[in-house]
Amino acid sequence: MPTNRDVLLVERQALGGPYFVLSFGHPQVAREGRAGQFVMIKAGLSAEPPLRRPFSILAVDPERERFSLFVKAIGPGTRALCALEPGQPAQCLGPLGRPFTAPADDEEPLLVAGGYGIAPFLLMSRELRARGATARVFYGGRTAAELQLREPFAEAGVPLELATDDGSLGFHGRVTGALEAHLDRGGDGRRPRLYACGPDPMLHAVARLAQRRGLRAEVSLDPWMGCGVGTCLGCVVKIQAPEQERWKYRCACTEGPVFDAAHVLWPGEERSAAAEAGR
Amino acid sequence: MSPPNLAVDFAGIRLKNPLVAASGTFGYGVEYEGILDLSKLGGLVSKGLYMTPRDGNPTPRLAETPSGLLNAIGLQGVGVRAFARDVLPRLARHDTAVFVNVCGDSVEEYAEVAAALEDAPGVAGLEINISCPNVKKGGLAFGNDPAMTHAVVAAVRKVTKRPLIPKLSPNVSDIATFARACADAGADGLSCVNTLLGMAIDVESRRPKLAFGTGGLSGPAIRPVAVRMTWQVARAVKLPIFGIGGISSAADALEFLIAGATAVQIGTANFVDPGVYDRILAGLSDYLVRHGLGDVREVVGTLQMPERA
Structure with a gap:
């Protein structure tokens, strides 16, 4: 179950260029986070930039109750996150979304x-x-x-x-x-x-x-995301499973971000042109 | 000293506190089950509902702007029947007032949606959406013409006994005219205000950042406009008002209460922090204690307006 809480940065590792690995304390994400799931996180309560940002979970450490993110500092939200010093707080909701499904043995x-x-x-x-x-x-x-x-x-x-x-x-x-x-x-x-x-x-x-x-x-998929929990409907993508007559907008945050590649209607590859024109 | 009273009466509906989740920013409420305790909210307003399911607008639908959020979701939704069947029973498990945001492509559809909810249990009131800027038909077209506003509210009034709360558009030159039209047509309260019509442009591609072209601006950027309009509406009509616009702290909420709102709705802040209700409630109590007040209702409409030179 996603848990919303204030988290503290416990470690910041600068890689080359704008890339950082940031580790935060968050017992629920550390215990429950699976590959392909994400968190919504933001440094501080300032109105700039307004929204949290989604990041895939890079690693989890259930024993130390930490998780980490791989962040490229490219905009105001990511730069503020990467400027955090250990011990400084951020606000984090997670783990969110559907993980990758495991492969079969063969x-x-x-x-x-x-x-x-x-x-x-x-x-x-x-x-x-x-x-x-x-x-x-x-x-x-x-x-x-x-x-x-x-x-x-x-x-x-x-x-x-x-x-x-x-x-x-x-x-x-x-x-x-x-x-x-x-x-x-x-x-x-x-x-x-x-x-x-x-x-x-x-x-x-x-x-x-x-x-x-x-x-x-x-x-x-990584579309623009507002809330992470399926309420803002900003991150929708066109998805059409084979048994469906027509595509439906699905929230990348709750019904993804991981989708079967064959179900995604990619731009310029929309399968049901007639149904498309009908709406 | 006992903690101050935060409960308010809004058009005959008891709200345990004056914080209500705004339409379009809280889904159907059930999405937040397990993330926050819905029973802590004074109430919530559903995403806008038509008679039938709607796809909404193409993407991108969101763009961040300075201290704001521009959206053109376009009222994607499950339709009123699926909501009544699947969502209302789940919301009934939580001790909070449920308002339904009613939409229509025509005057008749508004009345039809309201009528479809008349026997549904667990609905405290209806918010009439005459102010969505992101649909081609209806929406804002009803909210920026006083005669059309009156027609929609009167039509819904005929089919329901539930409290009616039209949601006013800020995209008008004299909002008091619209507040009076609603009151004349039988409204029980007003939501003040919906998003401001806006536009953001990607200068590299010279295209709008939203696929719909224009969008509705929300968030702290619009708060001064919304506070001013709440103050104007409170002076124009006697109806209770939901103040709405960029509220993310107790001080923000208090601005609207002091301007004359009975309660407030929290919108964009839901996206930023689902824990916003705890913070605002704690801040409201602190404020009341600090000012020696035992009841949040003592703050409503207490603006000390200086004489204008």
Whole structure:
């Protein structure tokens, strides 16, 4: 159950550039948080900026009752959060949303991240390990400087397959290119199961790839979000399950943020044009 | 000394305290079950309801602005029948006053929605939404013409005995005219005010930040406008008023009470902090104790207006 409370920053780790790992005390998120779930958090009660921000849960530590976030300081909300000193408070509601679903034993879990979309996959790797499975993580960005969350994966013994658009690190090209190369090599022999988090165009590319190859894929969407609990209806996305005649707006906060990639109506790919025109 | 009384009477409805969750910022209330104790609220107002389910507007629907939030949700909703069937029984478990926000594309639909709720248990009153700026039909069209405002309220008055509380639009030049039109048509109270019509533009793409183009502005940015309008409405009519607009602290709530509101509605602050009710209630009690007052009603309409030169 999501719990709203004041939290204290317990640790701030500056990675390269605008990237930070922030740890907060919050027993409920630490105990209950699952990969793909998120928190709504804001530093202080000031009216600027007005709203809390959603962040995927990066890691949980139930024993010390902490969780951590991977934050890129790019706007007023994220900058205020990253300027917190240990011991300073923030307001936090979580854990929220639906997590990624676990793969079956005969599926090879392939985790595909673009930029700060890497955040949920550290926790996901640990959850998979607890089930005796090993994650393969594809981590892409425009340049090496965008791939700042490598160390925690190394510490956790999770290998990363890196990709950069400019070739400055790892595979030269899109992260989906690195993924395709792996699939073309036959993977580990099991049926691949895709999990993706990152910018919309990347998620759309993963969804197309999954459809083309007949693979199951889940994507974590990140639309503008107001409340996190399904009341503001600001974060809705068009979702159409196969048995439905027509799409419905679903809240990314409560019915996502993780959706079956095949159910998402991506911009320009709306399946039911007639139904669309009928409203 | 016993704690000060926070209970108020609003159009014959007892509210255990003067804090009510505003329509469109609290879903149908049940979304907050488990996150906060709904019984701590004086009341809540449902998301706006038509006869049938509605998709609402395309996305993006939200944009942050200085100390404000611009929205064009477009009254996405489940429809009044699903609400009465699925939501009202759940809300009945909580000790709080439930108001239903009634919408319509036509005068007739407003009356139809109100009539559909007439036998539903657990409804304290109806808020009439004549002021949503984010729909193509109805909404604001009824709220910025005094004759249309009168027509809607009178039509709903004919089909219900429940307390009627039209929600006024701030997008008018003389809000007192609209308050009087509501009173003449049989309103029992007024909600003051809905969002201010606004627009935000992405300068890189030269497109509006909202897919609908324009939106309704809420949050602390609009509070001075809403306080002024509450004061004007309180002077124009004898009806109880819900003051609404950017309230997120006890001092904010007190501004509206002092201006003449009997109670207040909390809107955008619900998104920012679901714990806002505890903070405001504690602050209201502190204020009353500090001023030697035993009852929140002693504050209402006590504005000390200086002589204007």
